[in-house]
Amino acid sequence: MTSQIAPQDQSNIIEQVVIQGDLNKLTPAERVNYYKAVCDSLGLNPLTKPFDYIQLSGRLTLYARKDATEQLRDKRRISITKLERERLEGVYVVTAYAQTADGRQDSSIGVVSIEGLKGDALANAMMKAETKSKRRVTLSISGLGMLAETEIETI
Numbered sequence: 682m683t684s685q686i687a688p689q690d691q692s693n694i695i696e697q698v699v700i701q702g703d704l705n706k707l708t709p710a711e712r713v714n715y716y717k718a719v720c721d722s723l724g725l726n727p728l729t730k731p732f733d734y735i736q737l738s739g740r741l742t743l744y745a746r747k748d749a750t751e752q753l754r755d756k757r758r759i760s761i762t763k764l765e766r767e768r769l770e771g772v773y774v775v776t777a778y779a780q781t782a783d784g785r786q787d788s789s790i791g792v793v794s795i796e797g798l799k800g801d802a803l804a805n806a807m808m809k810a811e812t813k814s815k816r817r818v819t820l821s822i823s824g825l826g827m828l829a830e831t832e833i834e835t836i
Contacts, residue, residue: 703740716743723823724756725749735828744828750819758782759822761815766807771796773807777814779822789817791831 698704704712720727731749734741753759763778773795778788791813793806809831816829 701740702742704734704743705739705741719743723749723753723825725752733830742827744830744832745816745820745825746830747816750816750829753819753823753825757823759819761818762786764811764814766811768795773810775807775810775814777811777818779815779818781822785822787818787822789821790814791817 698707698715704715707715716732717727719725720731725731725748729748729752731746731752732743733746735744736742754761758781760780761777762780765776765778767774771794772792775791776788777791778786780786791810793810793813795803795806798806813829813831816831820827820829
């Protein structure tokens, strides 16, 4: 399928997608092609829906779902080497440390509010902080500056 968009308009659309991360101007077919190209560039299986879309500040952008970070850890042989947990002034902080097979290291935090929580709600919040930290460090060590699924609800 060929696009009927003028070359100048096409350049503006490409700039919005690549530079500004705005997928709004793409047709559904172009979005599918873009999605597949991102998956192919990272070695991810698009059939498992590793990414999803979100509207942020008027821009349609991709964010990484659980499947993306799990596949990245597997494909790139990323290991979570250590987790540190602490409670600070009503929040629970987990720092995840990761390492690639070639020895590169990185760390990221996951933070959730635990103010007033107890029982299952507290346990779920603590697990969420751990998940956030693991997903964030996976994206970071993979060189991806995109949102993870666990960050979407706090935006």
